[in-house]
Amino acid sequence: MSVECFVTGGTGFIGQHLVANLSAKGHTVRVLMRHPERLAVLQEQVDSLGGVTSRVFAVAGDLERDKLGLSLADREVLKQARVVFHLGAHFAWGLSLEHSRAVNVEGAKRVALLAAEQNSRLVTIGGYMLKNHEHLQHIGIDPRDPELTNWPAVYRRVGAYEASKLEAHFATLALMSAKDGELTVVHPATVCGHSRTGHILDGQPLVALIRNLAQGKLTAVPGTAEHWLPLVTVDYLVELVAACAFDPAMAGQELLALDDQSPNLRELLVQVAQPMGLKPPRHHISLRLLRLLLSIPPIARFLNTNAEALDFIQTTRFDTAAVEQFANRHGIAKPDIRQSLQHTAMFVNSYYMAKSRAV
Ligand SMILES: NC(=O)c1ccc[n+]([C@@H]2O[C@H](COP(=O)([O-])OP(=O)(O)OC[C@H]3O[C@@H](n4cnc5c(N)ncnc54)[C@H](OP(=O)(O)O)[C@@H]3O)[C@@H](O)[C@H]2O)c1
Structure with a gap:
């Protein structure tokens, strides 16, 4: 069955593999692009990764812009999206608090709002640090009461990239809960290249x-x-992400994607x-x-x-029993x-x- 998908961060590392995976499975994939004129380059890459380029389309927009900078026409088309995959983020060391918040936190909230308003399942990519509660407590975040966090202090302590990813996660959870939206979060370890x-x-x-x-x-x-340095290969990760998106049992769930080997x-x-x-x-x-x-x-x-x-x-x-069970249930083999x-x-x-x- 072919499903309409909207992907942010589709030009990035994990995103390219996800777009290839989804299009190869017959889905239509619309990718948020700051530079839609580079669609042909993305399609070439998706093709080399085993995807189907005729099912991949660009949607002009930017995480930093109000309503993602989408045109009214694109907004209409995106209403068909059954799943919204949010992978877009500015990953770099030494970012400023203002910039990382504008892209990673406000951007995540804009994507969540879009998904909630049009009743799409939202699948976001967090990070495995969010599953290390001891670390979160240590840097001043109580996962049961994240609204009490002194975020500027967390940004100073761990740097803007990591802090903005943590803040974005809790902001997304709060927004989706307030809007009664359907959310699944996958938390990858550091991503290793394709297993083959x-x-x-x-x-x-x-x-x-x-x-x-x-x-x-x-x-x-x-x-x-x-x-x-806990790892997960990119091919195993995108299989998990894609399976999560279409599994009704994963609504409201978080999955740690980490290879304990x-x-x-x-x-x-x-x-x-x-x-x-x-x-x-x-x-x-x-x-x-x-x-x-x-x-x-x-x-x-x-x-x-x-x-x-x-x-x-x-x-x-980390306890990886849940991901092992999930992978087994979906017949996803873990590479060496x-x-x-x-x-x-x-x-x-x-x-x-x-x-x-x-x-
Ligand atoms: N890679 C890892 O080891 C790892 C581990 C855990 C979690 N994650 C998370 O997984 C997600 C994807 O990571 P990745 O490694 O694939 O990242 P990546 O290769 O750095 O790609 C980032 C993507 O975000 C897009 N982007 C950045 N700023 C944007 C903006 N203002 N508006 C729209 N799009 C924007 C980029 O688009 P352009 O092409 O326009 O730059 C690109 O498509 C991120 O949320 C990251 O935090 C990654």
Whole structure:
């Protein structure tokens, strides 16, 4: 059955894979684009990822604009959307509070309002930090009473990207609850490249890590042997997201998309170093010391790392029983994460490192 879908962030990494997945399943996919004139480029990408380009359309708009900057005609067309997938966000370290709020928080509220007003199921992408309640409490958020949060303090503490994602999540929950809208939230771990092709977009946190390793800027493993960077492959993630959207039992539910087989950080570096013929670091550097070093701008520039990224390296383990059950129920196979890491490293080496070497 073909269903009308509206996707924000469809030009991004996860978004491209989701658009490919949905269009390959026969759905019509309308993508919010700040630059709709780039539709042909997106279609080419979607085609290379196995999607069906004739089912992919652009809708001009911007998360930062009132009512998403949609034309009246597009607004009418979008009323057909059974599902609204919200993936659009400005992901970067060192954003200002004002800008990250304008795109990530206000943008999320605009998308939620649109979905609620036209009775579309809203599927949003949060982040696995929202499932780490100890971390949330530690940074001043009580998930049972998020309205009591001193948000400017959270922005100062964890940086604007993460804080705006957290604030957007709670604002979306509140808005959808007030409007009696149907919401499903998927919380991914850090996203790894495609399990078979290794496809990943430059700018993703894992690409930055692999590049730093290749450029000799990662000479010690951050944290201890207990520290890990929880991962999920992009293909497994979009299968879960797509299945969630059409599963009536997932209305009002949140799903943590995280592969508990993700190795610790040291082993992760071993996996990505091996296919690139590199030596992985063997010794550890404490996160506290690294944070201190990164507070010195020339060192942060040299190491090409931002202290905001360190929060995602942690020792907390997560209960993944729900996602395993959900995946089994929908016949979604979980790829081998170690192999996926190797494929991702090979992809980064072929497409992005070769480019940097050529410059
Ligand atoms: N990647 C991860 O490891 C990870 C992990 C957990 C959660 N997430 C979340 O998953 C979602 C997608 O992440 P991603 O990695 O695919 O991001 P991405 O590759 O950086 O893509 C971001 C998308 O948002 C769009 N966007 C940014 N600002 C916009 C604006 N003002 N108006 C309209 N669209 C705008 C971009 O469009 P343009 O092409 O116009 O720039 C792009 O399509 C985000 O919510 C992110 O926080 C990602």
